[in-house]
Amino acid sequence: MTARAVMVLGTTSGAGKSWLATALCRWFARQGLKVAPFKAQNMSNNARVVPGPGGGTGPMGEIGSAQYFQALAARAEPEVRMNPVLLKPERDTHSQVVVMGQVHAELTEMPWRERSERLWPFARSALHGLMAENDVVVIEGAGSPAEINLYASDYVNMRTAREVRAACLLVTDIDRGGAFAHLYGTHALLPAAERALIRGFVLNRFRGDARLLAPGPEQLLQLCGVPTVAVLPMWRGHGLPEEDGVFDEGPSGAGAMGIPAGAVHIAIVAFPHISNLDEFQPLRQCPGVRLRWVRTPAEAAGADWVVLPGSKHTTGDLAWLRNTGLADAVVRHAQAGGRVLGVCGGLQMLGASLVDEHGVEGQPNTHVEGLGLLPLVTRFERSKLLRRTQARFAKLDAPWSALSNVALGGYEIRQGRTEAVVGMGGSSGMTAALHNDEGHAIGWQRSNVLGAYAHGLFESEAVTRALFSAGIRSLDTVFDGLAEFIDLHFQPGVLDAMIR
Numbered sequence: 001m002t003a004r005a006v007m008v009l010g011t012t013s014g015a016g017k018s019w020l021a022t023a024l025c026r027w028f029a030r031q032g033l034k035v036a037p038f039k040a041q042n043m044s045n046n047a048r049v050v051p052g053p054g055g056g057t058g059p060m061g062e063i064g065s066a067q068y069f070q071a072l073a074a075r076a077e078p079e080v081r082m083n084p085v086l087l088k089p090e091r092d093t094h095s096q097v098v099v100m101g102q103v104h105a106e107l108t109e110m111p112w113r114e115r116s117e118r119l120w121p122f123a124r125s126a127l128h129g130l131m132a133e134n135d136v137v138v139i140e141g142a143g144s145p146a147e148i149n150l151y152a153s154d155y156v157n158m159r160t161a162r163e164v165r166a167a168c169l170l171v172t173d174i175d176r177g178g179a180f181a182h183l184y185g186t187h188a189l190l191p192a193a194e195r196a197l198i199r200g201f202v203l204n205r206f207r208g209d210a211r212l213l214a215p216g217p218e219q220l221l222q223l224c225g226v227p228t229v230a231v232l233p234m235w236r237g238h239g240l241p242e243e244d245g246v247f248d249e250g251p252s253g254a255g256a257m258g259i260p261a262g263a264v265h266i267a268i269v270a271f272p273h274i275s276n277l278d279e280f281q282p283l284r285q286c287p288g289v290r291l292r293w294v295r296t297p298a299e300a301a302g303a304d305w306v307v308l309p310g311s312k313h314t315t316g317d318l319a320w321l322r323n324t325g326l327a328d329a330v331v332r333h334a335q336a337g338g339r340v341l342g343v344c345g346g347l348q349m350l351g352a353s354l355v356d357e358h359g360v361e362g363q364p365n366t367h368v369e370g371l372g373l374l375p376l377v378t379r380f381e382r383s384k385l386l387r388r389t390q391a392r393f394a395k396l397d398a399p400w401s402a403l404s405n406v407a408l409g410g411y412e413i414r415q416g417r418t419e420a421v422v423g424m425g426g427s428s429g430m431t432a433a434l435h436n437d438e439g440h441a442i443g444w445q446r447s448n449v450l451g452a453y454a455h456g457l458f459e460s461e462a463v464t465r466a467l468f469s470a471g472i473r474s475l476d477t478v479f480d481g482l483a484e485f486i487d488l489h490f491q492p493g494v495l496d497a498m499i500r
Contacts, residue, residue, distance in 0.1 A: 037070030045275035061101015200229030241278035308346025347451030351376030410456035
């Protein structure tokens with residue numbers, strides 16, 4: 001090992017680990033250091049396509065979006081070693097297991113406690129490879145390191161920290177309340193050798209007068225011997241996508257306040273198995289856009305656009321659409337002339353039917369009717385398609401004509417293969433709307449309904465300018481802002497000391 005390892009642990013899920021790890025990646029990179037991110041195992045349906053173990057010569061793989069953005073923040077090429085194990089939830093009790101970028105069918109079917117021991121060697125090897133090639137490796141933990149019911153099989157937190165003697169920060173969300181108890185309890189539940197690795201406590205999302213924190217940090221220092229090294233104010237507009245969950249339960253856009261009259265109201269359907277929701281992050285900052293997540297027909301009422309995003313279980317989420325009444329609401333919206341956009345799994349739902357001969361999403365030889373807004377049939381295949389995509393829109397009709405001939409870079413992650421249904425009623429009104437760099441149709445339009453397999457549409461400035469006459473904030477600007485934020489709020493010298 002040549003690198004120094006810095007690790008971000010959390011008292012809970014959602015404490016701010018991913019955000020802080022991304023900021024640290026850019027902060028250390030700005031010091032002229034070679035930096036790489038690492039997370040032994042991520043559980044998320046937000047994923048990106050990256051080079052596999054063979055680099056550019058082998059098949060592509062996928063990693064969690066958080067590590068993808070952390071790599072960009074570190075000014076490093078994202079690769080599968082940065083997130084060697086990715087769990088993609090398909091149902092409440094079942095996840096697809098992705099190892100070094102590829103689906104591992106045997107481990108997917110294995111019980112969790114047995115599976116973890118099989119996964120640790122992959123994670124350990126990837127970690128040591130990164131440690132040998134970099135100056136600093138910024139490691140993100142998962143959930144809490146002190147879940148005593150899971151401790152014996154948890155290789156993502158303290159086993160990883162011990163492996164490379166990582167200098168650890170423990171972050172907590174003070175806005176939730178109970179922050180000092182969370183910090184003290186997490187610290188107390190760890191064995192002494194692991195407590196010794198914790199170099200500082202971080203209070204995240206603080207609102208109010210920082211003087212009111214006293215004497216909490218001082219008492220924590222007396223109890224634990226660990227200083228509070230940063231108090232990070234609440235910052236909603238940093239520009240980094242949330243790792244998991246639906247961001248902004250309330251309407252958002254150019255801020256929750258001050259949305260101008262005439263703004264485009266976009267309703268994104270929040271399926272139970274929604275995936276790749278991070279690609280809609282730029283819409284939060286786009287002037288003239290009012291974005292909201294919807295789970296009922298009432299919440300979707302009055303929208304200009306309805307968006308069906310990606311799904312990790314398309315047929316299950318389509319059934320949920322019907323049970324909630326949203327399926328009928330989407331069809332009525334389209335029939336009334338409102339714009340409907342489907343992305344990946346959302347595109348599949350817009351079609352006439354979905355055929356699952358191999359039991360990819362459930363029982364073999366099943367046939368499910370789609371919403372019938374596009375004359376398409378989707379067949380699920382055993383193999384998953386992973387590719388980075390350069391795509392271009394064809395000449396489109398209104399109301400999507402602004403996208404005509406617009407080129408963009410994106411990515412495809414899917415097991416469905418979709419084609420037009422010859423002879424279906426109204427099929428003459430549908431055109432191939434988007435082609436990838438291999439010339440394959442990956443998008444279709446019929447009047448006000450548009451579907452595309454390319455993820456990352458709204459991460460393209462060409463697309464947002466065409467649709468909303470507005471640019472987007474560059475990722476480099478976002479990452480630099482994160483680095484400057486922690487530089488301002490961490491105690492002087494703390495970050496330098498963590499790599500000495």
